[in-house]
Amino acid sequence: MKIYTKKGDQGDTSLFGGDRVSKSxxxxxxxxxxxxxxxxxxLALSFGLSERGTEIMTTVQEHLFILGADLATPSSERTRIERIGEDQVKSLEHAIDRMEEELPELKNFILPGGxxxxxxxxxxxxxxxxxExxxxxxxxxxxxxxxxxKYLNRLSDLLFVVARFENHRDGNHETRWKPERNDKK
Structure with missing residues (x-):
């Protein structure tokens, strides 16, 4: 089977079920x-996450394939695919709760990095x-x-917590955001 079909050369593509829609x-x-x-x-996984981070992100990648297929399949389509659901949302919440137990309490906004x-x-x-x-x-x-x-909303929270966890594990201190104050009036 060839990877290219030439069917999308005019700017449209097929959803699961066969409907053609604009790529825009x-x-x-x-x-x-x-x-x-x-x-x-x-890419993040290629930099060597912790064992727990790797396990969680690998599961998330599998969930994202489910979500992608879900979004590529109109609700009216009778094609049998797995849909993203409450179980996946709850698994993210559970992972967030477990990781936060091992992190220092967050009292300020932090700058992304580490x-x-x-x-x-x-x-x-x-x-x-x-x-989202x-x-x-x-x-x-x-x-x-x-x-x-819901899934994407929880996932962004999880990604923030896993980033903090990985930085904490690697000994990277969080840089607190310090907004400049304009006291000159």
Whole structure:
């Protein structure tokens, strides 16, 4: 089987079920950004996360494939695919709670950065937020899974916590954000 089909040369693509849509549609933007996020997690993993971080991010990558397929399949389509659901959302919440137990309490905003893996996870968090916005826009015009937005919302929280965890593990201190004060009036 060849990787190229030439079917998208005119700027459209197929959803699961066969419907053709413009590559500029909100649905394509949504699952394309989820795919970008998944790739970025692969990059973060290449920098050597902790055993726990690797386990969690590998599971998240699998969830993101489910979410991508979910977004690529209109709700009306009878194709049998796994949909993102409450179990995946709860697994993120559980991972957040477990990791936060081992982190110092956060009392201030912190600047993204730290170790290579931590910094890449912070970038992944911002891509996750963009994916969430894209899914919200898609859901304004089309029916999507009720758990898609919830999943991405929790995932951005998890990515923040895992970035903190990896930086803490690597001995990188968090840089507190200190807003400049304009006392001159």
């Amino acid at each position: 549609s909100e649905r394509i933007e949504a699952y394309g950004t989820v795919d970008e996020l998944n790739s970025w997690l692969g 170790s290579k893996s931590g910094a890449h996870l912070h970038v992944a968090r911002t891509i996750c937020r963009r994916a 916005r894209a899914v919200v826009r898609c859901g304004m015009d089309e029916e999507i899974s009720e758990f898609a937005i």
